[in-house]
Amino acid sequence: MKPPYLIGIAIVSAAIGVTSYQLGIQNQPKPLATKIATVLNPPRLMAESLLVQHDGTPFSNATMRDKWTLMFFGFTYCPDICPTTMQSLMNSVSKVEQAGIENVQVVFVSVDPERDTPERLREYLSHFNEDFIGVTGHLADIEEFTRSIGVVFAHHSPDETGYYAVDHSAVILVINEKGEMRGLFSAPYNWEDIADDLINIHG
Amino acid sequence: MSKTNSKQQLTSLLFSLLFACTSYAQQSINVSEAWVRIPPPGMQMMAGYGTFTNLTGNTIELVDAQSVSFESVGFHISEVVDGISSMRKLDSIILQPDEPAVFEPGSRHLMIYTLKYDTQPEGVQIDFIDKLGATHSVEFRFLKSAPE
Ligand SMILES: [Cu+2]
Numbered sequence: 315m316k317p318p319y320l321i322g323i324a325i326v327s328a329a330i331g332v333t334s335y336q337l338g339i340q341n342q343p344k345p346l347a348t349k350i351a352t353v354l355n356p357p358r359l360m361a362e363s364l365l366v367q368h369d370g371t372p373f374s375n376a377t378m379r380d381k382w383t384l385m386f387f388g389f390t391y392c393p394d395i396c397p398t399t400m401q402s403l404m405n406s407v408s409k410v411e412q413a414g415i416e417n418v419q420v421v422f423v424s425v426d427p428e429r430d431t432p433e434r435l436r437e438y439l440s441h442f443n444e445d446f447i448g449v450t451g452h453l454a455d456i457e458e459f460t461r462s463i464g465v466v467f468a469h470h471s472p473d474e475t476g477y478y479a480v481d482h483s484a485v486i487l488v489i490n491e492k493g494e495m496r497g498l499f500s501a502p503y504n505w506e507d508i509a510d511d512l513i514n515i516h517g
Numbered sequence: 518m519s520k521t522n523s524k525q526q527l528t529s530l531l532f533s534l535l536f537a538c539t540s541y542a543q544q545s546i547n548v549s550e551a552w553v554r555i556p557p558p559g560m561q562m563m564a565g566y567g568t569f570t571n572l573t574g575n576t577i578e579l580v581d582a583q584s585v586s587f588e589s590v591g592f593h594i595s596e597v598v599d600g601i602s603s604m605r606k607l608d609s610i611i612l613q614p615d616e617p618a619v620f621e622p623g624s625r626h627l628m629i630y631t632l633k634y635d636t637q638p639e640g641v642q643i644d645f646i647d648k649l650g651a652t653h654s655v656e657f658r659f660l661k662s663a664p665e
Contacts, residue, residue, distance in 0.1 A: 390557070390560065391560070391562060392604070393554070393556070393560075393562045393563050393564040393626070393628060393629070394564045394593070394595045394604060394622060394623065394626050394628075395595050395602045395604070395622075395623055397554060397556075397557070397564075398622035398623050401661075401662050434559065437557065437558050437559050438557045438558075438559070438560065440557075440558075441557035441558060442557075466601065475589075475630065477562070477630075479603070479604045481601050481602065481603040482601065482602060483600055483601055483602070484597045484600060484601065484602035485600065500600055501597040501600070501602065501623075502597065502623070
């Protein structure tokens with residue numbers, strides 16, 4: 315059922331991505347105590363990309379400067395996992411804000427640029443939170459960006475209605491005020507733990 | 518005038534008989550907290566959830582789902598395997614007696630395509646067809662997120 319090349323990519327990314335995270339953690343004396351988050355010590359600089367935000371402006375590390383970013387990967391034609399995660403992030407952000415942390419933002423990176431135009435992303439995200447940022451671009455640029463951070467995805471072939479699903483890493487990245495990857499949440503996660511860990515990591 | 522009235526009475530009697538038959542058929546399955554996620558604007562696909570309970574003493578296998586309100590309804594499951602989330606079709610749902618089958622976000626769900634109306638109603642009926650050909654009708658509410 316699963317496309318074989320996806321498994322290949324997943325294994326490679328597990329080897330280069332997750333292992334390097336874990337090595338990073340082992341090299342450090344004392345990791346932060348979190349409920350579910352994996353914390354990266356030291357934080358990892360995010361690669362620049364050629365992607366665009368839903369308002370048409372370039373997406374770069376400057377988008378993430380001075381903010382704490384929760385970054386999720388998905389596609390708007392996903393009826394279950396993606397809206398569920400966006401709903402969770404909406405709740406997490408409001409809990410974090412109630413704790414007095416105002417500079418948290420959510421970035422949704424599309425892994426389906428053919429259907430997810432900037433306009434489509436704007437419409438989709440406004441359903442959850444007007445401040446959520448959608449990011450899309452050329453497929454090759456999305457692949458390059460996701461590969462650089464160990465995130466994978468693969469498109470299925472269309473069904474009889476023309477609909478196709480996209481398999482993708484179920485990961486939420488935590489990016490700090492300097493635009494560095496500070497941690498990540500691997501599924502399964504719930505909004506309360508995400509909020510509590512983010513408050514903790516934010517410090 | 519009275520002719521019209523008796524005609525109306527007859528029609529309503531027929532309707533209630535029909536309704537009685539439908540609800541009789543419904544009794545073999547109960548779905549609690551049945552809801553359909555309100556899709557974001559412009560989105561034509563959505564997921565439905567609920568807890569299915571088989572009220573009979575026999576196994577019920579649901580092989581199809583349909584609704585006059587939607588273009589199509591099917592059974593799906595989302596899974597996260599090795600950190601990758603994916604979704605696939607399920608051919609049928611087996612309901613064992615006294616063993617509730619949970620459809621919830623991030624797991625089993627009804628995969629629903631295209632509401633046929635311009636305005637979203639408060640609720641919709643979805644009909645489930647079992648292997649023996651019996652229909653089980655369930656009312657679903659439209660909600661933005663899971664009921665508390
Ligand atoms: Cu589905």
